[in-house]
Amino acid sequence: MTETAIATADNAILAGARAGSAVAFEGVVKDYGQTRVLHGLDLAIQPGEFVSLLGPSGCGKTTALRVLAGLERANGGTVRIGGSDVSAVPTNRRDLGMVFQAYSLFPHLDVTANTAFGLRMRKVAKREAAARVRDALALVGLAGFGERYPHQLSGGQQQRVALARALVTEPRVLLLDEPLSALDAKVRVTLRDEIRRIQLRLGITTVFVTHDQEEALAVSDRIAVMNAGRIDQIGTPEELYLRPATAHVAEFVGLSSVLPCTVGGGVAEVLGIRLPVVGEAADGPAEAFVRPENVRLGGPIDAVVLESTFLGSVRRTVLRTAGGQLLRMQHAVGERVEFDERVTLGIEPAPVAVRPREG
Amino acid sequence: MNARGFAPHPAVRWLIGLAIIVLFAIPIVSMAEYTLRDATAGGHSLVHWIELFDPARAGTYRPIWTGLGNSAVLAVVTVAIVLLLLAPTMVLVELRFPKLKRPFEFLALLPISIPAIVLVVGLAPIYLAIGRTIGTGIWPLAFAYGVTVLPFAYRAIQAAIDATELRVLAEAARSLGASWPAVLVRVLAPNLRPGLLAASLISVAVVLGEFTIASLLNRQNLQTALVVVGKQDPYASVILSLLALAFAFVLLVVIGRIGGGTPRARRSARPPKDQP
Numbered sequence: 069m070t071e072t073a074i075a076t077a078d079n080a081i082l083a084g085a086r087a088g089s090a091v092a093f094e095g096v097v098k099d100y101g102q103t104r105v106l107h108g109l110d111l112a113i114q115p116g117e118f119v120s121l122l123g124p125s126g127c128g129k130t131t132a133l134r135v136l137a138g139l140e141r142a143n144g145g146t147v148r149i150g151g152s153d154v155s156a157v158p159t160n161r162r163d164l165g166m167v168f169q170a171y172s173l174f175p176h177l178d179v180t181a182n183t184a185f186g187l188r189m190r191k192v193a194k195r196e197a198a199a200r201v202r203d204a205l206a207l208v209g210l211a212g213f214g215e216r217y218p219h220q221l222s223g224g225q226q227q228r229v230a231l232a233r234a235l236v237t238e239p240r241v242l243l244l245d246e247p248l249s250a251l252d253a254k255v256r257v258t259l260r261d262e263i264r265r266i267q268l269r270l271g272i273t274t275v276f277v278t279h280d281q282e283e284a285l286a287v288s289d290r291i292a293v294m295n296a297g298r299i300d301q302i303g304t305p306e307e308l309y310l311r312p313a314t315a316h317v318a319e320f321v322g323l324s325s326v327l328p329c330t331v332g333g334g335v336a337e338v339l340g341i342r343l344p345v346v347g348e349a350a351d352g353p354a355e356a357f358v359r360p361e362n363v364r365l366g367g368p369i370d371a372v373v374l375e376s377t378f379l380g381s382v383r384r385t386v387l388r389t390a391g392g393q394l395l396r397m398q399h400a401v402g403e404r405v406e407f408d409e410r411v412t413l414g415i416e417p418a419p420v421a422v423r424p425r426e427g
Numbered sequence: 428m429n430a431r432g433f434a435p436h437p438a439v440r441w442l443i444g445l446a447i448i449v450l451f452a453i454p455i456v457s458m459a460e461y462t463l464r465d466a467t468a469g470g471h472s473l474v475h476w477i478e479l480f481d482p483a484r485a486g487t488y489r490p491i492w493t494g495l496g497n498s499a500v501l502a503v504v505t506v507a508i509v510l511l512l513l514a515p516t517m518v519l520v521e522l523r524f525p526k527l528k529r530p531f532e533f534l535a536l537l538p539i540s541i542p543a544i545v546l547v548v549g550l551a552p553i554y555l556a557i558g559r560t561i562g563t564g565i566w567p568l569a570f571a572y573g574v575t576v577l578p579f580a581y582r583a584i585q586a587a588i589d590a591t592e593l594r595v596l597a598e599a600a601r602s603l604g605a606s607w608p609a610v611l612v613r614v615l616a617p618n619l620r621p622g623l624l625a626a627s628l629i630s631v632a633v634v635l636g637e638f639t640i641a642s643l644l645n646r647q648n649l650q651t652a653l654v655v656v657g658k659q660d661p662y663a664s665v666i667l668s669l670l671a672l673a674f675a676f677v678l679l680v681v682i683g684r685i686g687g688g689t690p691r692a693r694r695s696a697r698p699p700k701d702q703p
């Protein structure tokens with residue numbers, strides 16, 4: 069498809085699109101039987117914002133999204149879309165678009181009819197619906213696939229159709245629950261970038277659930293890091309990466325080496341090197357999260373190479389210090405190190421996140 | 428479609444098909460041959476078939492036509508009970524009350540272990556009351572038949588439910604703005620169609636072949652009528668059994684048509700105006 073075709077399709081949808089709506093969770097509580105899955109979730113999303121819910125498996129991301137969609141009823145708290153409480157509004161009247169993790173196209177309908185489903189439910193005139201379906205399919209790069217049935221499409225194509233189907237009604241909010249997790253690595257990257265491009269053009273408020281931090285970092289305006297039914301921190305990808313509020317965030321966003329340290333007066337002493345601490349930290353023994361790109365060859369730390377991986381543009385090496393600590397280093401491809409080689413290391417004085425250590 | 432990979436070789440398929448056809452053909456052909464025997468003239472003739480439409484003997488055969496009509500009514504009402512009551516209930520249990528699935532299954536399969544005679548003992552006083560209030564028309568008997576076909580219809584529909592991602596499809600449809608009736612009619616029913624079709628067919632077959640309940644409750648259906656007539660004229664009885672088979676066959680074809688034929692046929696035959 070040519071660039072102009074994309075632009076025309078986008079503009080056609082843009083013309084009818086409303087500005088995205090704000091979304092808010094206010095103290096949302098959800099129990100499954102005796103188990104509390106959401107512990108008073110608070111989250112405010114600006115109109116047109118792309119927010120990712122990021123967290124380990126089972127932390128309640130899907131549950132939060134389902135409560136927002138009205139597919140689950142919260143046990144407490146309020147969910148607002150566009151400022152008004154939607155707790156009593158059934159799913160079909162919340163004006164949402166949703167893409168599921170599982171393939172969810174209607175098997176008995178072709179791509180055109182699948183995409184038109186939401187318009188049909190809204191009783192949009194056939195002629196107008198046909199035009200909008202064409203535009204939506206062009207938008208996701210599937211012009212000309214209208215006659216196919218879901219079983220005649222690849223997984224990536226199916227999710228594109230699901231996206232077109234969700235967008236064609238110009239919903240107030242787009243909900244994406246790990247829509248890429250069933251796809252292979254390359255398709256994942258292409259499709260996630262495409263989702264972001266479309267989202268930016270349409271300005272639709274989007275909530276994106278993922279447990280893949282790289283995916284969240286790549287596409288989000290802001291990321292809400294969830295942990296056991298609560299939001300640990302919400303911020304831009306840069307904020308989360310550079311100034312993680314909790315050890316969990318530091319651990320979950322980006323790769324870190326966890327090293328014992330001693331904190332005193334806002335400075336952590338790690339392997340004899342003094343590093344500034346992110347945020348507040350109590351004095352005493354602690355663990356510091358050191359980013360691999362802040363570790364470099366040459367310095368006061370003695371270490372031995374355990375393994376070195378060539379990653380294309382960078383090399384990542386795992387080392388063991390003389391004291392037995394494991395350390396990850398990301399360095400230039402030209403800096404070759406051999407297994408069992410003895411090297412010396414330094415750490416850049418970038419701020420580190422710390423968590424208190426027992427004992 | 429997705430089962431194509433496991434399908435047997437075409438030759439094997441033909442052989443199996445042929446064996447089944449032969450198996451079914453033997454009794455049917457034998458029956459046909461019997462009805463064509465001419466005892467007076469020897470050899471074969473259509474004499475017994477012609478007698479069937481002889482106005483002079485119409486009185487003998489009248490119960491058959493009444494029974495046939497009654498059975499048709501019963502089949503239609505029973506299928507309606509299966510499609511409009513059982514199927515939506517099963518979908519509801521699947522989507523909203525999954526905890527009830529086991530108890531519901533037990534309940535649905537129960538009638539298979541209850542002999543018709545026992546069922547009638549329980550049903551008799553109920554039908555006495557029904558006779559006084561709704562009347563002694565034939566169609567209330569379909570309630571009893573709804574119970575007898577329950578295990579078969581349940582299995583057929585449940586198999587289709589288990590083979591479909593009902594929850595995902597329903598939630599996708601809901602998120603796209605579909606009301607619950609729209610979810611049922613536009614999304615779930617088309618995807619459960621093979622199961623609904625099978626449940627309807629088996630219900631029709633059971634109803635057309637039912638004798639005990641109708642007989643013991645003093646209602647006239649096809650089978651009771653065949654017994655009555657068969658006592659006077661064995662040839663007529665066999666002819667009518669043959670006709671009953673043909674009738675069932677036609678009914679199945681009609682129901683198949685209503686269901687929309689095979690998915691593939693429907694796809695290629697899909698009118699363009701259906702695509703907005």
Ligand SMILES: Nc1ncnc2c1ncn2[C@@H]1O[C@H](COP(=O)(O)OP(=O)(O)OP(=O)(O)O)[C@@H](O)[C@H]1O
Pocket residue numbers: 100105123124125126127128129130131132279
């Ligand atoms: N229908 C349910 N009944 C009981 N417990 C449930 C139900 N659905 C989810 N849970 C539980 O709630 C918790 C949160 O589940 P949820 O699906 O929201 O996790 P998630 O963050 O989406 O995880 P994943 O990344 O694996 O999809 C889990 O511990 C899960 O076991």
Ligand SMILES: [Mg+2]
Pocket residue numbers: 129130131
């Ligand atoms: Mg999930």
